[in-house]
Amino acid sequence: MFEALPDAKPDAILALMQEFRADTRTNKLDLGVGVYKDGEGKTPVMKAIKSAESKLIDTQETKAYVAPTGSAPFCSAMIDLVFGADADKTRIRAAQSVGGSGALRVLADLMRRSRPDAKIWVSDPSWPNHIPLLGAAGFELARYPYYDVNTGKADIDAIIGSLSTAASGDIVVLHGCCHNPTGADLSQDDWNKIIDVMLEKELFPFVDIAYQGFGKGLEEDAMGVRLLAERMPELVVAASCSKNVGLYRERVGAAIVMGRNEAEATRAFGSLTTVIRSNYSMPPDHGANATEIVLTDGALNTQWREELESMRVRMVGLRKTFSDAMRKRSNSDRFDYIAEQNGMFSRLPLTPAQIDTLRNDHAIYIVGDGRINVAGLPEGSIDELADAICNVIAESEQS
Numbered sequence: 001m002f003e004a005l006p007d008a009k010p011d012a013i014l015a016l017m018q019e020f021r022a023d024t025r026t027n028k029l030d031l032g033v034g035v036y037k038d039g040e041g042k043t044p045v046m047k048a049i050k051s052a053e054s055k056l057i058d059t060q061e062t063k064a065y066v067a068p069t070g071s072a073p074f075c076s077a078m079i080d081l082v083f084g085a086d087a088d089k090t091r092i093r094a095a096q097s098v099g100g101s102g103a104l105r106v107l108a109d110l111m112r113r114s115r116p117d118a119k120i121w122v123s124d125p126s127w128p129n130h131i132p133l134l135g136a137a138g139f140e141l142a143r144y145p146y147y148d149v150n151t152g153k154a155d156i157d158a159i160i161g162s163l164s165t166a167a168s169g170d171i172v173v174l175h176g177c178c179h180n181p182t183g184a185d186l187s188q189d190d191w192n193k194i195i196d197v198m199l200e201k202e203l204f205p206f207v208d209i210a211y212q213g214f215g216k217g218l219e220e221d222a223m224g225v226r227l228l229a230e231r232m233p234e235l236v237v238a239a240s241c242s243k244n245v246g247l248y249r250e251r252v253g254a255a256i257v258m259g260r261n262e263a264e265a266t267r268a269f270g271s272l273t274t275v276i277r278s279n280y281s282m283p284p285d286h287g288a289n290a291t292e293i294v295l296t297d298g299a300l301n302t303q304w305r306e307e308l309e310s311m312r313v314r315m316v317g318l319r320k321t322f323s324d325a326m327r328k329r330s331n332s333d334r335f336d337y338i339a340e341q342n343g344m345f346s347r348l349p350l351t352p353a354q355i356d357t358l359r360n361d362h363a364i365y366i367v368g369d370g371r372i373n374v375a376g377l378p379e380g381s382i383d384e385l386a387d388a389i390c391n392v393i394a395e396s397e398q399s
């Protein structure tokens with residue numbers, strides 16, 4: 001049976017995590033992993049979620065199936081979170097999904113049923129898993145340049161230039177906020193320019209929002225989705241609760257469709273249900289149920305928002321401290337962009353050889369494209385980290 005299968009290529013980030021675990025040096029530092037970490041290097045269960053889970057265990061009386069699209073109140077709370085409590089929900093429908101990845105995949109499958117010849121445009125760079133995930137749905141992929149390494153900002157002219165060459169009906173994947181891996185987000189003006197091109201070229205927006213609440217705040221981070229919902233006739237959104245509710249392994253997310261009218265939204269939702277049913281039948285319940293509680297229970301909702309906000313503020317502070325340390329050590333402003341970006345990631349302008357030296361000689365683990373997880377920055381020894389990075393850059397620039 002299995003003789004014809006190729007050897008699987010290991011996922012670069014997962015392979016780096018394995019190498020880190022096996023490293024016996026006590027001073028090792030993991031800046032590669034894609035999960036939030038607190039000051040002790042832990043990824044704790046949020047307190048609001050712990051309380052919701054206790055409540056759930058005390059009150060749940062059955063483990064019978066829910067539905068292919070999961071819990072309706074969870075879905076409704078997710079629409080409120082992403083589109084805003086005041087949004088017109090008559091043409092928006094959501095299905096509970098197996099994390100943000102599951103939402104990306106079922107939405108891609110849904111659109112492939114409707115538009116098999118469309119190309120799907122993904123930013124370059126992007127979250128590496130976008131490529132196999134969306135490619136596996138059968139779409140031909142195209143890339144649009146996203147990032148200007150010289151400014152540390154999104155390169156709006158390059159984005160517009162590239163999307164202007166897309167064909168009518170093509171699908172464009174946009175990171176809702178906290179772009180992974182660059183941390184460079186679109187301004188309101190940038191979003192409007194992209195929407196202008198999408199309207200002119202009749203492109204279809206596919207938003208991936210995996211870090212709502214990690215950038216500028218829960219409401220602020222939804223600005224792009226909400227502008228799209230206001231100005232575009234239709235769109236889809238893959239929302240993840242892995243990061244902002246901290247439920248990574250429980251696999252919680254939502255696949256959301258907004259149709260041109262109520263009838264089309266209902267039709268799209270019907271097909272989405274069929275896609276899910278023919279794939280894994282039903283999503284897992286526990287994490288979504290706990291999330292539903294923190295999104296709808298007044299006191300737990302307040303507690304969750306406060307916890308999320310303190311994580312966000314911690315990351316903003318770490319960005320500033322690290323950027324200041326890099327400014328001092330490098331005697332230049334080339335790393336100032338780190339403080340201006342959003343979310344959990346930034347990209348350092350490091351060569352593969354410099355990344356290897358940091359890992360081999362300093363036990364500092366950074367993903368091969370220079371992506372660092374700012375939540376993993378060591379609060380007490382950021383100056384030492386900046387020293388190591390700047391020394392490695394300076395040494396290799398001299399040689």
Ligand SMILES: Cc1ncc(COP(=O)(O)O)c(C=O)c1O
Pocket residue numbers: 034098099100101102127175180208209210240241242248252253
């Ligand atoms: C940009 C982006 N989208 C989607 C996801 C999917 O997350 P999950 O499937 O864990 O919810 C991630 C996770 O790292 C991500 O970075």
